[in-house]
Amino acid sequence: MPQGFHDDLFTGLATTRSIRRYHDESIPPADLSAILWAASRAPSGSNRQPFRFLVLTDGPRAVDAKALLGASFRAGWMHKRAQDGFDSGSGTRAESPKARQARAMQEYVDGFEKIPVVVLVCLERYRAENPYEGASVYPACQNLLLAARALGYGGVLTMWHLSVEHDLRRLLSIPDHVALSACITLGRPIGSHGPVRRRPLDDLVFDDAWNRRAEWIDEDAARARVRSSEG
Numbered sequence: 001m002p003q004g005f006h007d008d009l010f011t012g013l014a015t016t017r018s019i020r021r022y023h024d025e026s027i028p029p030a031d032l033s034a035i036l037w038a039a040s041r042a043p044s045g046s047n048r049q050p051f052r053f054l055v056l057t058d059g060p061r062a063v064d065a066k067a068l069l070g071a072s073f074r075a076g077w078m079h080k081r082a083q084d085g086f087d088s089g090s091g092t093r094a095e096s097p098k099a100r101q102a103r104a105m106q107e108y109v110d111g112f113e114k115i116p117v118v119v120l121v122c123l124e125r126y127r128a129e130n131p132y133e134g135a136s137v138y139p140a141c142q143n144l145l146l147a148a149r150a151l152g153y154g155g156v157l158t159m160w161h162l163s164v165e166h167d168l169r170r171l172l173s174i175p176d177h178v179a180l181s182a183c184i185t186l187g188r189p190i191g192s193h194g195p196v197r198r199r200p201l202d203d204l205v206f207d208d209a210w211n212r213r214a215e216w217i218d219e220d221a222a223r224a225r226v227r228s229s230e231g
């Protein structure tokens with residue numbers, strides 16, 4: 001391995017997949033602090049660090065916010081379930097991957113209020129809204145998820161907070177110049193972390209010009225490096 005190679009880092013990013021099933025136990029403040037510290041190490045344009053993390057655990061407003069979010073998540077999933085045809089085709093066979101995914105999603109949204117930690121990741125704007133501003137907040141989201149993974153927690157970045165954004169702003173006193181960029185749920189996972197599944201690199205990487213195959217890509221060798229560090 002090259003000098004300075006961090007196999008744990010590589011393994012962590014290869015196995016940080018969305019976790020939607022959690023034990024009820026809370027996340028101790030020391031762990032939560034470490035996760036948020038890691039999130040705040042993320043890069044941002046000109047190092048302005050516009051990311052803010054509004055953490056909802058079990059305070060009185062958090063309970064109300066989780067109730068609002070729970071309803072919104074259930075509506076969001078219901079819409080997606082219909083839109084993406086989760087109950088047709090292979091979805092009608094109880095043991096198909098599609099049906100299992102639908103059950104997992106349903107369980108996730110039905111139990112939303114019991115999720116130990118919900119983080120509203122916000123962007124405090126310092127200039128007019130623009131299409132690239134998310135680039136200064138989403139790296140922090142991924143850092144947060146990776147740090148959670150490192151400490152044995154799991155989570156998922158979601159957007160199903162948007163339909164109750166107005167009410168959340170009022171309840172949590174979020175000013176108008178602050179965008180609600182993501183809603184991340186976190187907890188101790190039920191089940192394992194497993195590898196993420198992604199399209200082959202050949203579909204995703206081009207060399208020298210758009211759509212030009214990168215002949216030097218060796219996906220098997222790349223994967224094997226991660227595997228050997230998992231071993």
Ligand SMILES: Cc1cc2nc3c(=O)[nH]c(=O)nc-3n(C[C@H](O)[C@H](O)[C@H](O)COP(=O)(O)O)c2cc1C
Pocket residue numbers: 016017018019156157158159160196197
């Ligand atoms: C921008 C973005 C929006 C997402 N929105 C949702 C969401 O609203 N609800 C949800 O359950 N998952 C959401 N996800 C999680 C994705 O569904 C998940 O990352 C993707 O299916 C890949 O699965 P994996 O993370 O387990 O590898 C979102 C992820 C991203 C990056």
